[in-house]
Amino acid sequence: MTDITPNDARKASNNATTEAVKRSLARRNRKQLVLQGFGIGAIVIAFTVLFILVASLVRTGYTAFVQTHVTLDVYIDPAEISEEGLPRGGFRDVLTAAVLDNLPGADPEEDARGVRNILSNGAQFQLRDQIVEDPSLIGQTITLTVPLSDPFDQLNKGGVRRDTPEDQRRVDNQEMAWFDALDEAGIISTPFNIGLFTNADSRFPELAGLKGALVGSFWALLTCFLIAFPIGIGAAIYLEEFAPKNRLSDFIEVNINNLAAVPSVVFGLLALAVFIGWFGLPRSAPFVGGLTLALMTMPTIIIATRAALKAVPPSIREAALGVGASKHQVVFQHVLPLAMPGILTGTIIGLAQALGETAPLLLIGMNAFITSAPTSPFDAATALPTQIFIWADSPERGFTSRTSAAILVLLGFLVMMNGIAIYLRNKFERRW
Amino acid sequence: MTLAPFVILLLAALVGYAINLRAARAIRYGGSRLHSLQGFHGLFSLLLVIVPVLTLILVWLAVEGGIINRILLSSLPDGVLDGLGSGAIQLIGAEIRSIAGGRVFGTPEDWKLEAAERLITYREISSWLLVGVVGAVSLGLIYFARSRVAAEFRARQRVETITLGLMVFCAVVAIFTTIGIIAALTFETIKFFQLVPITEFLFGTNWEPQIPIREDQIAAEGAFGAVPVFLGTIVIATVALFIAVPIGLLTAIYLNEFAPGRLRKIVKPVLEILAGVPTVVYGFFAILVVAPALRQFGESLGLDVASNTALAAGGVMGIMLIPFISSFADDALSAVPRSLRDGALALGATRGEMMLNVLFPAAIPGIVGGVLLAVSRAIGETMIVVMAAGLIAKMTINPLDSVTAVTVQIVTLLIGDTAFDNPKTLAAFALGMMLFIATLVINVFALRIVRKYREIYD
Structure with missing residues (x-):
């Protein structure tokens, strides 16, 4: 006869199950730890690369x-x-x-x-x-x-x-x-x-400076802003507030979404064929560059503006309509001012992207060797990113460090612009 | 002088605004009730002046150069343009323009100096004419707007119609851009296929676009078989995705499920920095650091690594795409309904198992959409490959070798050369067409996947 009661048997088998579960649990937890480890590893890789990128630029550029x-x-x-x-x-x-x-x-x-x-x-x-x-x-x-x-x-x-x-x-x-x-x-x-900022480009590295590129980039960005900002806001207000739900407005929407994903070099081809080839605008001119960048920045501004308009609560519109404002008055006097911080943030981020854009400017010839700063947006000029491209191609040792320095200047501008955007967002954006 | 018409326009618009405002106010104080507020009467005049006159100025400036050029060329003495091609005539025009701009190189012929004098006169006439026309039209419009001011005039409705029209125009610019892209690419591509058969371009395996520029120059015939170029793009994009997809997905998984809130708050902005770095910077990074490092590493293993290996360009491009993929995957994982997550945990799954066996499979469509968008980014990316990849098209899939890419060829074919009648330039547009079609198809497909999948869970 055995002494084992059914109760004991259950206990034993329970113990065995617990043991098995415990063992498998340990294994499963290890698996999860491995997954977590991979995740941390991936993040560490991304961070390391960013660190190496910045460190190598600073190391070669500070001189x-x-x-x-x-x-x-x-x-x-x-x-x-x-x-x-x-x-x-x-x-x-x-x-x-x-x-x-x-x-x-x-x-x-x-x-x-x-x-x-x-x-x-x-x-x-x-x-x-x-x-x-x-x-x-x-x-x-x-x-x-x-x-x-x-x-x-x-x-x-x-x-x-x-x-x-x-x-x-x-x-x-x-x-x-x-x-x-x-x-x-x-x-x-x-x-x-000081010459790095007050000289234009030169064949001699010790004389080469960024003035031409800075002025060129300024004119291009100004053109880009003057065109893309009003047109982008106009398009966004129309699509968000006025457009009837029909084929045309659907088609415009699809178009804008697709434009946002068209490779930048294709915009360069457009500019070369249409602006320079058909309209006869001057080559290498910051104005043409700005025009091209405006077409690329517009989708960004439109998308940001629509999001900002959407974020204004309906109560504002209803209140304005309730006291007798017309639809236009509601939009332009109430909704748009409230959406402005969001719109400006999106615009600045779009302009920051435009500032770093290189490929379309190469195609319209803004990589020319020009030893004086442009005096108008129609003079031949380079821009910051294309100047970086030119210098990166030059074999002299002095140009390597100047390329890194130019990149640091460019990154400085980008950080500044994004900083302004973040500041605007934090300072003026309201949570309803 | 170019600013003068704009200044006149601005002044005219303000004057018109003030006149109409005063007129409307006079009616109001005269005791009649206006239909529209006074401001709308002013705005009516302002818009009525600005819209047509600005259009006039822009059209004038756009066509001015071409017309003056035509008049100038027809005014040149007989015989000097005989037997010259369109390129040479363009060159003469450019020379005259640069003389007129005060940049004289060497000693130009007398007729060129005379032509430059005439060019300056034409330009002056044109700009004075523009000023005159702008002034006259503005005055006429101000007068017309003023004549409409009346107690029952529906100024508000008029203003709103005009602004609505302006907004529709703004929205249609997007369509015009797309049409412009398609038209430009199509025209030049058709011209290219008249010179080079389409079958050679699509299926030929020999890409040597260096054709003779002068008749007597001894050079290769020029071959336009684009297969090796496409292959190069595929090799580089594959390398990039091999790096970006695993790192991006693991980052997203960790951030979405395991990372403590504070770490998430640090990591996400840093990844955004990685996404905001201009691609020309990545390109320089590739040639400054990555390519030499890979070459050294390869040498230590006894491998022969080309100095502009596809590995360098692809690797750096992969780094650029990490934040792109991780943010898409993060969004896709967050979009999976909570019930699935809670259900898996309630059945006793560890968080790792829940992630790998439930959340991740459920988010696959969204993630695939994101990866597809990354693919379209990778094949359209220009600066990294222009700086770090090779120029010579090779039929190889060895990532250690130097390969070229579609965007590299577009840029190198078009830098420094603008004649639109030789196959070398036109080939760039044909490549651009291929690039545009490929990215468009991938984007439409990817966006559809992403949207469809969102609708299922919403």
């Missing part, structure tokens, strides 16, 4: 925010530069002589050619402009601060490493010695690179 300059006492030799000859003259030779004064070891005859390359090619024009403006300087000695050429600039900032073998270095030992002599004389300085 472009300072520029190596040398301060020289320049004797404006009347034998080289005469008042009658202006604006021509031996500006370069005068500058070379001033550098040679600081290099006692260098031979004025033999080394003139090498010494001349220490200074940026733009130095002579800086001197020329100063003398053309004030010819009485001829014969005097003036103190001038001019940029160094790219190899020496890189040497100073560490872009050219001193421990690489001479034949692989862009600055040979002799040139390095000259630079060190100038440095010891205390006339080398690395101030903030």
